Every structure is written in structure tokens, then in C-alpha cells.
Amino acid sequence: MSYNILLCGVGGQGTVLASKLLAAAAGRADRTVHSAETIGMAQRGGPVTSHVRIGDDVYSPLIPKSCADLIIAFEPSEAVRNLPYLKENGALIVNTSVILPVTESLNPSGYTGTEMIAYLRSTIDKCIMVNDGALCESLGSTKFFNVAVLGVAQGAGLIDFTEEDMLDTIRSTVKAAFVDKNIEAFKAGLQAGAEEKEKNPALAEGKEEILQRKLTVEEVEQINALKKEIEDKRNKSY
Amino acid sequence: MKKEYVMGNAAIALGAIAAGVNVVCGYPGTPSSEIIETVAKHNPDKAIHVEWSINEKAAMEVAAGASYAGARCMVTMKMMGLNVASDALMSLAYVGVEGGLVVVSADDPGPISSQTEQDTRLFAKYCRIPVFDPSSVEEAYQMIQDAFEYSEKYKTPVLFRPTTRIDHAYANIEYDETVKPKEIPGFVKNSKRFVIFPRLSRMNHEMIEKRNPQIGDDFSNYKCNTVAGDEGCKKAIVAGGVSYAYAKEYLQKRTDVKLIHVATPHPLPEKFLLDALKGVEEVLVCEELFPYLEEELLLLAGKHHLTYRVLGKHTGNSPLAGENTSEDVAEAIGVFLKEVSPKDEEFIHKIEQIKGQLLGNESAVNVPKPPMRPPVLCAGCPHRASFYAVKKAMKGKKANFSGDIGCYTLGNAMPLDMVDTCLCMGAGITMAQGLHWTDEDCVNFAFVGDSTFFASGMTGVANAIYNNADLILCVLDNSTTAMTGHQPHPGTGINMMGDVVNKIPIEGVLRGMGIEKVLTVNPLDLEAAKKAVSECAECKGVKAIIFKSPCVAIVKKEAECRINENCIGCQSCIREIGCPAISIVDGAVTIDSAMCTGCTLCAQVCPVGAIEKEVH
Structure with missing residues (x-):
């Protein structure tokens, strides 16, 4: 069994440190771990992703589409951009703070974030919305969000390393001067995550039980018939 | 260990x-x-x-x-x-x-x-x-x-x-x-x-x-050339590079199809392949870029009169260009093994739409489109100022702007629009000469970074001088190789052994080559930079301007700009220079203090003195 975590955001938000911490925690918990980052032209302001893959049956450095168990999105539109990677019944943690493209004032994109947030709310059952400002209020800077959000994942039961594994990893990975602040951030996240878990029973359950209703047998047949029709058409030309 | x-x-x-x-x-x-x-x-x-x-x-x-x-x-x-x-x-x-x-x-x-x-x-x-x-x-x-x-x-x-x-x-x-x-x-x-x-x-x-x-x-007999799968399989997948990992991800530990990994594409391990392909009737090749293994297998079949069929890029089973994704490879294998039907976006969308309608969840099919986030020159990047100075100085005059490889290729974006060509390392300098010989009335600029100048710019400069070309060489000297992650180079004074060495002075090199007009300016001083450009545009022959200011990513910021009450909201700063730190928030032009480095280019552009610098 593998467990796949995709982190996404905008360059400069600290997704790389978050993915390093996850990978290091996995190593500490004696799991096989692989990861990959997008670097290169993706400079400040460009979309960035980190793929963290935990498990023995992992070969590709990148998570295949529909295979992420958890997406941690540092920005709403980046969550939507990477949603094709989410497994059916996968979980999403998304920061509701919007980052406009750096070209926004020259070429207005009309992007506000509200449409992204509404879409995510309506389509993902296991969805946790957090706000970096609120989560990091006591810390004085949203730059600790990258560690706080790992706390949210831990608190909501979406990563199964022990709390100690994570805390030890932070202590050994983060620069000494920032360890205390980061641990404080992680703990703030833990609490927020635990509260979310209380509020949203979907987080602990399978999707089947929480779908409003399943497709009926007739409906499934209807879809299958359509599938067959299109496939037949294609097979003829293949 | x-x-x-x-x-x-x-x-x-x-x-x-x-x-x-x-x-x-x-x-x-x-x-x-x-x-x-x-x-x-x-x-x-x-x-x-x-x-x-x-x-x-x-x-x-x-x-x-x-x-x-x-x-x-x-x-x-x-x-x-x-x-x-x-x-x-x-x-x-x-x-x-x-x-x-x-x-x-x-x-x-x-x-x-x-x-x-x-x-x-x-x-x-x-x-x-x-x-x-x-x-x-x-x-x-x-x-x-x-x-x-x-x-x-x-x-x-x-x-x-x-x-x-x-x-x-x-x-x-x-x-x-x-x-x-x-x-x-x-x-x-x-x-x-x-x-x-x-x-x-x-x-x-x-x-x-x-x-x-x-x-x-x-x-x-090399250990990394491997074959998995049962003897007697009629189908085989031959893969190389990361595509092999993608293929393995799809097949996991299955043995009903052969998975052959070619780790040494040249010279081809023929005996290994002949052995691995024994009894195989159809081969799917999973690889990126050139259909290398695919053609080698075709060659092998011809050479040994083998009858296996080879599927890959030449047969439309794999994408001809671009990077393979794990899904591309999975789809190619799925189709090859007749386990999935070829992907059809329209079809998938239709199914999703029907599903959405049946479940009363229409929003599921109307995915909002995330905004594009194109890469731009950083806030405070001295290249922006250099390009802007040349642009302003040459306003209304006929000029070509040959670019080169580095961060400064991004000078092509609006509103600067200052890179007309970019081909390969050092080519800007020589291409500007070619352009010059086709239209001698046009002023030709060649922009080159400091690292690129040392890598392959100097020979181009010699070519220009020797052949009497007419161009203005603009060396964008930010004292590092910024694009690839800030590596040192001969102009920086340190090397990879940790030694402090003599910096090779670009100005000295150009003068030594015989260029008489070599000006060094700070691009963040807009008036001085414009003056240098105008001065060079007046003379014939090869001229050079070294725009010298360090990359903002390697220096500690000491100041930032802020907008004062004089702002009339004309948005010149936004339209003229396209700095990512300046945006409109609630109708007012605003400078993001976290991004701003205090370069003051915007302040020099502002017509009403509404931007001031604050030193920490």
C-alpha cells in the first residue's frame, strides 16, 4: 500500500520545506519514501508542486493522476489546478488566502478565489478549509503556515506518523533559530485539524457512506450503454 | 555507510x-x-x-x-x-x-x-x-x-x-x-x-x-538491463529512463506481460533483447524524446528476420513530443493490453456531465479555470531597469533587440517587450551583427548576461569588432548565474574550490578587445542609464554598456518603496515597468512591501513624485 501526498502552491510559500519535513518524518517512521519537486522556470510567483510518495510499491517519482490520498494546497486556485491528482475519496486541505497572479494588474484575470472555494466545497467531501492568517495569528507571520498546515493534516488524522515523529523531524530539519516557532505553528495546526475532524465526519469515513445517494442500477446501465456506444464507434476507427 | x-x-x-x-x-x-x-x-x-x-x-x-x-x-x-x-x-x-x-x-x-x-x-x-x-x-x-x-x-x-x-x-x-x-x-x-x-x-x-x-x-549481462514476466508471453513492453518507472507503476508485480528495461541504449544489448523477446509477437516501447529504442527494435527485427510488431511513437501509440507522464504510459500500456480504451477527453467530460446531472451536482462538471501564473522578472530585478532604460532612450527610433539565454529572456514579456530574438547561448551578440548587415539604418542591441558573456559571448564580440559591425552590446551584469541557481563565474571572484580569485573585469575585457566606448552604469539610476544608451546610439561601430547591479536574490534588502498621498492613480508605474510588487488593491495603487526591494525604478517613472523610498 502506498500513501501519496501532493503539496501545491505558489513559489515562495514554503511548499518545499513542508514536503521535506513529510519525507523526513516518513523516513523516521521507517517507511520507504520518494518525492519530487518542480524546480526550474517555476520561479517566484509560478505554480509549484511537490509529490511525496510513501510505500514500497512506488516506482514513479510523480504521483499519477487520481492517486493522491491527500492534497495540501497553499492557495485555492492551485488546489483546483491539481485536483485531477486527487483520489476518489481523497482528502484536501486548502488555504483560503488568495494569491493573485503577479501579472494581475497588467492583465486582469478576473480571478477572485471565491469560485474556486465554492467549487472545492461542493465537490470534495473530505475538505478542510484553513486560513493562513487565522492559523498563524499568534505566530505573527503567515510564513509558518507551511509547518502549521502539516499540523492540521496530523490533527485531522490524514497522515499517520506519530506526533513525536513529526516534532522530532521539525527539531532536526528546521534551522535552530526557528525550531520553537515552527513547533508552535505545528501545534496550532494540530488543534485546528482536530477541531475539523470533530466537525466533519466525512474525514474519518469512506466516500460511499457520505455521498448523498449512489447511482441507481438503471443509471449505471445508462452510462455503460453510452460508454459502449462511444467505444464501439472508436473501435471501428482504431 | x-x-x-x-x-x-x-x-x-x-x-x-x-x-x-x-x-x-x-x-x-x-x-x-x-x-x-x-x-x-x-x-x-x-x-x-x-x-x-x-x-x-x-x-x-x-x-x-x-x-x-x-x-x-x-x-x-x-x-x-x-x-x-x-x-x-x-x-x-x-x-x-x-x-x-x-x-x-x-x-x-x-x-x-x-x-x-x-x-x-x-x-x-x-x-x-x-x-x-x-x-x-x-x-x-x-x-x-x-x-x-x-x-x-x-x-x-x-x-x-x-x-x-x-x-x-x-x-x-x-x-x-x-x-x-x-x-x-x-x-x-x-x-x-x-x-x-x-x-x-x-x-x-x-x-x-x-x-x-x-x-x-x-x-x-549488465545487471540493470532486466526482464520481468513469464516465459511465453506474447506481449512485451520495452522501456527506458523514467518511463520504465511509470510502466512498473502500472504493472506492479504482474507477470502476464514481459517488462524489459533497457538501461544501456547504446551499444544495444542485442543478445539480451533477442533472448528477452523470444516468442514475443507485439512490443510496446515506452520512452521519452526520440523513438530511439523503437527504431533499434525495428533494426533488430530486420537484422534477425524477426516478426514481432513494434508499437510506439511511429505508430501513434505514444506521444511524439513532450514529457511522458505516468498517465501517458499507463494509457499506452492499458490500450496495448486491451485493458482500457484510448483516452477521449470529450467522452470523459460527457460521462462526468451525465453523472453530475443524475446526482444533482452540476458544479462538478463546471470546473473553474485557475489563473495563469507566467514567470516574470522578480520585483526589483535590475534587468527590468536596464531594459526600460534602453526602451526609453530608443523611443521612436528604429532598433532591434537581440536577447540571450538567462533570466533576462523574460524581458520579452509585456510591458517591456524588449527581446526580439533568443536562440542559444551567446547568439544575441552575433545575431545582432547579422541583423545589422540586413538594415544598416537600424540600431542593433545585443543583451547578454555576465555568465553567458564569459561562456560564449566574447568570441561574438571579437567577430563584431573584426568585421566592422555596428551594435550596442548591453552586458546585464548581476554578478551571478541567476537563472540556474546563482552559481559563481569568472567575474565573481570565487570558485568551486572555495578560493578567492581575481575577478575578470568585463569592462577590461571589452577594452582589451579594442572597444573604445565602454560605459558602466547602474541601471537603477534611470537618467544615467538612458544617457549612456543615447550616447552609444550616436556613435558608429561596436559600443558596450555594462549595466551593473547585483541580482536581488543574492543581496539583503535594505529599503522598500511606498506610495504617498500624491498618487493620482494614473497607474504609469504599472503600465510602464510591470513590477510584480505593484498592484491595485481596492482601487488604489499599492506596493507589496514584502516583495519590494526598494529599487526605486517605479519612483523614477512616477510623474508626480508619489513614490518614496524608505531605508531600513
Whole structure:
């Protein structure tokens, strides 16, 4: 069994440190771990992703589409951009703070974030919305969000390393001067995550039980018939 | 042994160190740059000679010399660097080596941050030398060590080609940190061996052609060329590079189809393939870039009268261009095994739509479109100021702007729109000359970065002077190789051995070449910069302006700008310079204080003095 975590955001938000911490925690918990980052032209302001893959049956450095168990999105539109990677019944943690493209004032994109947030709310059952400002209020800077959000994942039961594994990893990975602040951030996240878990029973359950209703047998047949029709058409030309 | 979670490039570096490498040199280029940086970090007693050479050709030649003396050498570059180094490599392939010489040429399918989608495997075939093609970080660590062994065994340079997804992936590597560099036997003069003449080339060419099938046989027993699956399978998948990892991800431990991994594409391990393909009727090839293995299999079938069918890029079963994704490979295999039907976006959308309607969840099919986030010059980037100064000074005049490779290629974006051409390293300077000869009334500018200037700009300048061209050379000197991650170069005064060395002064170089008008200005002083441009535009011949201001990513910021009550909301600052730190928030022009570096270009553009600088 593998467990796949995709982190996404905008360059400069600290997704790389978050993915390093996850990978290091996995190593500490004696799991096989692989990861990959997008670097290169993706400079400040460009979309960035980190793929963290935990498990023995992992070969590709990148998570295949529909295979992420958890997406941690540092920005709403980046969550939507990477949603094709989410497994059916996968979980999403998304920061509701919007980052406009750096070209926004020259070429207005009309992007506000509200449409992204509404879409995510309506389509993902296991969805946790957090706000970096609120989560990091006591810390004085949203730059600790990258560690706080790992706390949210831990608190909501979406990563199964022990709390100690994570805390030890932070202590050994983060620069000494920032360890205390980061641990404080992680703990703030833990609490927020635990509260979310209380509020949203979907987080602990399978999707089947929480779908409003399943497709009926007739409906499934209807879809299958359509599938067959299109496939037949294609097979003829293949 | 030490276990560490490292990037693929670091694994390659650590593997080379484990192989006792003596000399490591190269030129920065994504996705290869971290290899040399890692070797430099793991070189506490300076026992390994590590250098950023001025370009890939220089690196290749430094390594060739050291190898003749028996040193183990690694040369690193991105695949386009191999074009630059190919002059040396091609001849070196004929001469051969003494100490193991491995050329790491990182391919960039996609391309993600490159100008071409060329394939180093094909280069190996062209040079008639072996190539190793790792499929994972772990394999890269092992294979680079094997590459040294084979290089020494057959006295030939060897290519090693990782791709971006191997270079920038991470895995746990266990490595021996106590290995010391190999003892260097020393150069034994032998002009019959080391001086290339037609006679030697003719003789060695024959030797190489006879040798290569032997290497192929040797590779047939190489441990990384593997085959999985039951005997008697009628279908086989042949894969190389990261595509092999994608194929394995799809197939997992299945044995009802053969999965053949070709880790050494050249010379082709023929015996291994003939054996692995016994009884196979259909082969699907999964690979990126050139249909290399696909064509080799077709050649093999022709040579041995085999009847298997080969599916791949030539048959439309795999994408012809771009990077393979895990899904591309899964789909190709699924279709090949008749387990899935070919992807049809329209079809999938239709099904989703019906599902959405039935479940009363319409929003599921109307996915909002995330905004584009194009890369831009950073806030405070001195290149923006340089481009703007030239633009303003040349307003209304006929001028061409030849660009080059580096961050400053982004000067092409609106509103600057100051890069008319970009071809390859150093080409801006020479292309400006070509443009000049077609229209002598037009003022031609060539923009080149400091690192690119040293890499391949100087010869172009000599060409311009010698041939009486008329151009204004603009050296955008930000004192680093910014694009690839801030590597030092001959103008920075430090090298990869940690030595403080004399900086090669660009102004001195240009004057030494005979350019009389060489002006050095701070681009962040807009008036002075404009004046320098106008002054140069007035004279004939080759002129140069060095726009000198450090990259904002390597200096600590000491100030920032803010908007005061004089702002009339004309938005000139936004329209003119396109700085990402300036935006409109709630109808008012605002400067993001976290992003702003206090460069003051906006303040100099503002018509009403509404922007002021605050020093910390």
C-alpha cells in the first residue's frame, strides 16, 4: 500500500520545506519514501508542486493522476489546478488566502478565489478549509503556515506518523533559530485539524457512506450503454 | 555507510565520489546544476578538483586532459551543453581515455526549462560511445559508478543521461563517505595515442566499430538491463529512463506481460533483447524524446528476420513530443493490453456531465479555470531597469533587440517587450551583427548576461569588432548565474574550490578587445542609464554598456518603496515597468512591501513624485 501526498502552491510559500519535513518524518517512521519537486522556470510567483510518495510499491517519482490520498494546497486556485491528482475519496486541505497572479494588474484575470472555494466545497467531501492568517495569528507571520498546515493534516488524522515523529523531524530539519516557532505553528495546526475532524465526519469515513445517494442500477446501465456506444464507434476507427 | 535523503543530482554526485572521482567540471544548466554543487559540498579536504568551467566545451577538455593522466573525471551539463561540448567529445571518442571519463548530459523532456527536446541517447550513437540511462534515483547512484568502470574497461568516454524527473526526484541513498579519490597514475606521453591525425582516426574508427558489438554483449549481462514476466508471453513492453518507472507503476508485480528495461541504449544489448523477446509477437516501447529504442527494435527485427510488431511513437501509440507522464504510459500500456480504451477527453467530460446531472451536482462538471501564473522578472530585478532604460532612450527610433539565454529572456514579456530574438547561448551578440548587415539604418542591441558573456559571448564580440559591425552590446551584469541557481563565474571572484580569485573585469575585457566606448552604469539610476544608451546610439561601430547591479536574490534588502498621498492613480508605474510588487488593491495603487526591494525604478517613472523610498 502506498500513501501519496501532493503539496501545491505558489513559489515562495514554503511548499518545499513542508514536503521535506513529510519525507523526513516518513523516513523516521521507517517507511520507504520518494518525492519530487518542480524546480526550474517555476520561479517566484509560478505554480509549484511537490509529490511525496510513501510505500514500497512506488516506482514513479510523480504521483499519477487520481492517486493522491491527500492534497495540501497553499492557495485555492492551485488546489483546483491539481485536483485531477486527487483520489476518489481523497482528502484536501486548502488555504483560503488568495494569491493573485503577479501579472494581475497588467492583465486582469478576473480571478477572485471565491469560485474556486465554492467549487472545492461542493465537490470534495473530505475538505478542510484553513486560513493562513487565522492559523498563524499568534505566530505573527503567515510564513509558518507551511509547518502549521502539516499540523492540521496530523490533527485531522490524514497522515499517520506519530506526533513525536513529526516534532522530532521539525527539531532536526528546521534551522535552530526557528525550531520553537515552527513547533508552535505545528501545534496550532494540530488543534485546528482536530477541531475539523470533530466537525466533519466525512474525514474519518469512506466516500460511499457520505455521498448523498449512489447511482441507481438503471443509471449505471445508462452510462455503460453510452460508454459502449462511444467505444464501439472508436473501435471501428482504431 | 551513511543514509541520506537526497535529490537525484546529489545521488549522481555521491555515486561519482564513491567511484573515487578526481576531477569534476561542468557548466550550470537546469536540470543538471546540483551535481557539481553537491560534489563541492562533499569535498572537505579539497582532494577532488571541482570547477564551474566557463562553458561545456572547456569542461570537456579539462576532463579529457586529466583523464589522459589517468584521473577519473566527470563532466556535467544539460543536454544543450552537449552541443557546445560536442566538438571535444566527438574527437575524444576517437582518441579514447585513460582514466574513466563520464559525461553527464541531463535531458529535459517537456521541455520544462530548455530550448530543445534533443535526446542524448542519439548523441551517444552518433559519437559511437556507450550511454547509461537511469530510471530512478537509486539506480542513478549505482549506474554512475558502473559508468566509470565501463569507461576504464573500454578506454572510452561514456555518456550518462538522467532526465529532469530523475535529477529532481528524491530518495534515500546509502553511501560510503570514507572513499578517497583514486590515485592518479600520471600522464604518460604517447603522441601516437593522444595526438589526433587522420590516420589515427581511420584506425580507431575501425577499432570502435569492432568494439561496440562487444560492449553490447557485455551490456547483455549488465545487471540493470532486466526482464520481468513469464516465459511465453506474447506481449512485451520495452522501456527506458523514467518511463520504465511509470510502466512498473502500472504493472506492479504482474507477470502476464514481459517488462524489459533497457538501461544501456547504446551499444544495444542485442543478445539480451533477442533472448528477452523470444516468442514475443507485439512490443510496446515506452520512452521519452526520440523513438530511439523503437527504431533499434525495428533494426533488430530486420537484422534477425524477426516478426514481432513494434508499437510506439511511429505508430501513434505514444506521444511524439513532450514529457511522458505516468498517465501517458499507463494509457499506452492499458490500450496495448486491451485493458482500457484510448483516452477521449470529450467522452470523459460527457460521462462526468451525465453523472453530475443524475446526482444533482452540476458544479462538478463546471470546473473553474485557475489563473495563469507566467514567470516574470522578480520585483526589483535590475534587468527590468536596464531594459526600460534602453526602451526609453530608443523611443521612436528604429532598433532591434537581440536577447540571450538567462533570466533576462523574460524581458520579452509585456510591458517591456524588449527581446526580439533568443536562440542559444551567446547568439544575441552575433545575431545582432547579422541583423545589422540586413538594415544598416537600424540600431542593433545585443543583451547578454555576465555568465553567458564569459561562456560564449566574447568570441561574438571579437567577430563584431573584426568585421566592422555596428551594435550596442548591453552586458546585464548581476554578478551571478541567476537563472540556474546563482552559481559563481569568472567575474565573481570565487570558485568551486572555495578560493578567492581575481575577478575578470568585463569592462577590461571589452577594452582589451579594442572597444573604445565602454560605459558602466547602474541601471537603477534611470537618467544615467538612458544617457549612456543615447550616447552609444550616436556613435558608429561596436559600443558596450555594462549595466551593473547585483541580482536581488543574492543581496539583503535594505529599503522598500511606498506610495504617498500624491498618487493620482494614473497607474504609469504599472503600465510602464510591470513590477510584480505593484498592484491595485481596492482601487488604489499599492506596493507589496514584502516583495519590494526598494529599487526605486517605479519612483523614477512616477510623474508626480508619489513614490518614496524608505531605508531600513
